[in-house]
Amino acid sequence: MRARGMADRAVKWITWGCASISLLGLGLITVFLFREGLPLLRRVPLGSFVLGTAWHPTSAPPSLGILPMIAGSALVTAGALAIAVPLGIAVALFIGEVLPHGFKDAFKVAVEILAGIPSVVYGFFGLVVLGPWLQTRLGLPTGQTALTAAALLGVMALPTVASVAEDAVAAVPESLREASLALGASPWETMWRVVLPAARSGVFAGVLLGMGRAIGETMTVLMVSGNSPIWPPSFLLPVRTMTSTIALEMAEAPVGGLHYRALFAVGAILFLFTLILNLVGDLVAHWVRRRG
Amino acid sequence: MGEEEGMKRRKVWEGLGLGLLGLAAGGVMIVLGGVIGFLILKGGSALSWEFLTSFPRRGMSEGGIFPALVGTGYLVLGTVILTVPLGVGAAVYLSEYARGGRWIRIVRVGINSLAGVPSIVFGLFGLAFFVKAVGIGVSVLSGALTLSLLVLPVMIRAAEEALRTVPEEFREGAYALGASRWQVTRSIVLPVALPGIITGAILAVGRAAGETAPIMFTAAAYYAPRLPRSPLDEVMALPYHLYVMATESTFFWKTRDLQYGTALVLLLLVLVFYLTAAVIRARMRRRKRW
Numbered sequence: 001m002r003a004r005g006m007a008d009r010a011v012k013w014i015t016w017g018c019a020s021i022s023l024l025g026l027g028l029i030t031v032f033l034f035r036e037g038l039p040l041l042r043r044v045p046l047g048s049f050v051l052g053t054a055w056h057p058t059s060a061p062p063s064l065g066i067l068p069m070i071a072g073s074a075l076v077t078a079g080a081l082a083i084a085v086p087l088g089i090a091v092a093l094f095i096g097e098v099l100p101h102g103f104k105d106a107f108k109v110a111v112e113i114l115a116g117i118p119s120v121v122y123g124f125f126g127l128v129v130l131g132p133w134l135q136t137r138l139g140l141p142t143g144q145t146a147l148t149a150a151a152l153l154g155v156m157a158l159p160t161v162a163s164v165a166e167d168a169v170a171a172v173p174e175s176l177r178e179a180s181l182a183l184g185a186s187p188w189e190t191m192w193r194v195v196l197p198a199a200r201s202g203v204f205a206g207v208l209l210g211m212g213r214a215i216g217e218t219m220t221v222l223m224v225s226g227n228s229p230i231w232p233p234s235f236l237l238p239v240r241t242m243t244s245t246i247a248l249e250m251a252e253a254p255v256g257g258l259h260y261r262a263l264f265a266v267g268a269i270l271f272l273f274t275l276i277l278n279l280v281g282d283l284v285a286h287w288v289r290r291r292g
Numbered sequence: 293m294g295e296e297e298g299m300k301r302r303k304v305w306e307g308l309g310l311g312l313l314g315l316a317a318g319g320v321m322i323v324l325g326g327v328i329g330f331l332i333l334k335g336g337s338a339l340s341w342e343f344l345t346s347f348p349r350r351g352m353s354e355g356g357i358f359p360a361l362v363g364t365g366y367l368v369l370g371t372v373i374l375t376v377p378l379g380v381g382a383a384v385y386l387s388e389y390a391r392g393g394r395w396i397r398i399v400r401v402g403i404n405s406l407a408g409v410p411s412i413v414f415g416l417f418g419l420a421f422f423v424k425a426v427g428i429g430v431s432v433l434s435g436a437l438t439l440s441l442l443v444l445p446v447m448i449r450a451a452e453e454a455l456r457t458v459p460e461e462f463r464e465g466a467y468a469l470g471a472s473r474w475q476v477t478r479s480i481v482l483p484v485a486l487p488g489i490i491t492g493a494i495l496a497v498g499r500a501a502g503e504t505a506p507i508m509f510t511a512a513a514y515y516a517p518r519l520p521r522s523p524l525d526e527v528m529a530l531p532y533h534l535y536v537m538a539t540e541s542t543f544f545w546k547t548r549d550l551q552y553g554t555a556l557v558l559l560l561l562v563l564v565f566y567l568t569a570a571v572i573r574a575r576m577r578r579r580k581r582w
Contacts, residue, residue: 004472011474012389018381019390022448023402025441029409032420090316098313107317109570114324116495116566117559118502119411120531124538124555125327128548155323186302188309209408216410218505219531223539243412243505250419250509267416271409278408282401 033271037264040064044258049265053231055240057249057259064262068229070269072146072239073215076225079150079235080157080214085207087154088161089196092203095162096169097191108163115159123223126152131224138236144226146239152224153214161210164285168202169195201284208281212274218243242266328563331556338553352515352537353547357554362519363432363527364501364561367511370436370523371443371500376493378440379447380482383489386448387455388477407445411505414442418510433523435511442506443496450495454488455481487576491569498565502558504531514540530558 040049044064052065095107130151131143172195180190196203226238227248233239246263253259342356349355382403390396418438428434458481466476482489504512512532520527534554537547544551 004475008472008474011477012385015381015385015389018378019385019399019448021378021382022406022444023399025444026402026406026409028421029413029417032417032425033413036416036420087316087320090313091320094313094317098310098317105570105574109566110321110324112570113563113566114320116498116502116562117327118504118531118562120502120504120535121331121555121559122327124534124551125330127538128551129330155320158320186306188306189302192309212408212410216408216412218410218412219535223535243410246412246416247505247508250416255424264416264420267413271413274408274410274413275405278405279401281408282404 029271033264033268037261037266037268040258040261040265044262049262050269055229055245057253057262062258064258066242066245066262066266066269068231068233069240069242069245069266071231072225072229072233073241073243073270075146075233075235076149076153076221076239076241077211077214079146080153081207081211083151083154084157084161084210084214088158088206088210089165089203091158091162092165092169092206093191093196095166097187097195108166111159111162114155115163119156119217119219120223122152122156123220126220126224140236142226142238144224144238145236146225146233147235149221149225149239149241150235152220153217156217156220157210157214160213161206164206164209165199165203168199168206171202172198201287205281205285208277208284212277212281215277216243216270216274218247222247242270246270328559331552331559335552335554335556338549339556343550343553344557347517348515351543352541352550353543354550357530357533357550357557359516359519360528360530360533360554361557363512363516364530366432366520366523366527367435367439367507367529368497368501370432371439372493372497374436374440375443375447375496376489379444379492379496380451380489382444382448383451383455384477384482387452388473388481403445403448406441407449409442411442411503414438414506415509417441418506423510429524430510430513430526431524432511432520432527435507435527435529436523438506438510439500439503442503443499446499447492447496450492451485451489454485454492457488458484487572491572491576494565494569494572498562498569501565502531502562504529504535507532530554530561534558 049064049066050070051067052063053067054063054065055068056063091111095104099107126148131148133143134140134145134148135143176194176198177190180194181187185193221241222244225241225244227240227244228238229240230237246267249259250263253263344356344361345358346356347358386396386399415438418434422428422434422437423430462480462484463476466480471479507529511527512529513526514536516526516528534551537551537554538544541547
């Protein structure tokens with residue numbers, strides 16, 4: 001009897017340890033990004049790092065301004081959201097409110113696959129198909145533009161928005177729909193004026209998580225956006241994001257040097273930003289669940 | 293405005309709204325089908341047994357993807373070995389042992405936050421921690437450790453969902469016979485939840501196989517003349533190989549056929565994982581008799 005109790009307690013603590021590893025990982029990520037990145041601020045003031053518009057990390061003396069990259073990430077993310085949010089919400093409503101039961105799961109699997117296609121494959125597709133197509137269509141000097149990246153990121157962030165929004169739509173009580181229909185509202189009116197407003201916090205959480213997905217995406221942007229830190233950025237020009245800067249330059253930055261530290265500092269900013277997006281999204285989703 | 297006109301307008305909106313929803317959903321499916329169909333069409337001709345089983349030749353302008361396939365296999369294997377026990381353990385705690393409260397809430401927030409960390413940040417962390425601080429170096433092991441952290445939330449969520457679908461009556465029945473919590477978990481809950489746990493593992497594998505950014509600085513080699521002999525060797529990997537071939541190799545415009553082939557292999561690999569997981573899930577749902 002006693003041995004059994006001990007085994008039980010041992011398992012409890014072992015599994016507790018497993019559950020805590022995610023937190024430990026998150027803590028270690030924080031510590032190591034800042035340990036490698038923070039020493040930069042002893043040499044370069046935060047203001048000129050974040051607001052500087054010139055990025056010449058290897059010239060002497062180097063200029064380390066990441067504003068073009070921050071703006072590039074913002075531009076590409078905004079473009080991606082302009083695609084992913086309306087389409088994601090439409091897909092969520094389509095799955096939740098329109099599709100008959102037998103087809104829901106199949107459609108959800110398709111959306112899951114859309115999310116599962118590796119980013120390097122999306123990047124390759126953009127490189128050989130979408131980029132050249134946009135180039136000839138719009139008469140651009142190059143097809144590797146912020147627009148190309150935004151279009152692909154929109155497709156990649158869509159499943160995130162759609163699946164979180166779909167959960168929120170499914171959580172809307174059936175009685176609301178029935179009441180709306182009984183009052184004479186049509187199916188579309190019920191969806192648009194009753195279900196969607198009732199699910200709005202969940203939809204908002206989906207948008208935040210989709211935003212995190214878009215801003216953190218690396219390989220696709222790296223392959224299709226041309227990677228020039230042009231200031232100010234524009235949709236029809238090549239663009240450089242924070243993620244692609246790290247991916248592109250880390251291999252050639254001497255360990256411990258200023259360039260290396262700057263890239264880690266970019267990573268730390270990116271990490272903090274997505275962490276805040278996730279925490280807010282998580283809080284909103286949690287709040288929705290509790291209220292529901 | 294007459295009542296009839298109002299009705300007409302409502303009908304127009306009705307058609308427009310539902311039409312737009314259908315259009316959006318159809319458009320998304322067309323994009324999905326388009327990407328997959330295009331790669332099958334263009335990459336199909338490059339696929340052959342020789343392509344899968346031979347080394348790259350002549351500065352990667354000819355030959356196959358064998359070392360990249362093997363490398364991805366090793367990375368994924370390492371990731372599974374590390375992730376599955378940890379993920380299942382975490383899920384067992386969250387579903388069977390935890391009683392709620394603030395700590396559990398913090399753990400959950402931690403898991404969700406980890407899921408949202410950008411893949412390139414995992415790459416940076418892997419470089420700073422596993423490669424440099426721990427001193428493992430650029431290797432299969434560093435890559436697998438980094439990937440494990442990345443896919444851990446996927447594994448935990450799937451396993452926990454699987455555990456939670458086991459009906460409470462099963463547990464109660466076993467408790468009534470005098471079993472301890474661990475005995476109930478081990479001999480009742482885990483076996484019943486096994487298909488769901490396997491699904492989670494497959495999804496985690498699919499995710500790990502396709503990731504590039506986390507292994508760029510921790511495991512991946514531009515070119516390796518031989519297969520890795522130990523977990524401490526660096527390896528070629530399929531997604532990184534595709535990236536290198538498409539953008540950095542000397543004659544990247546001359547090897548498009550090889551690139552299409554590589555992209556198709558990677559895509560099919562991931563599709564097989566996702567579809568397998570979907571089939572297991574669907575069968576589970578149909579078989580369920582409780």
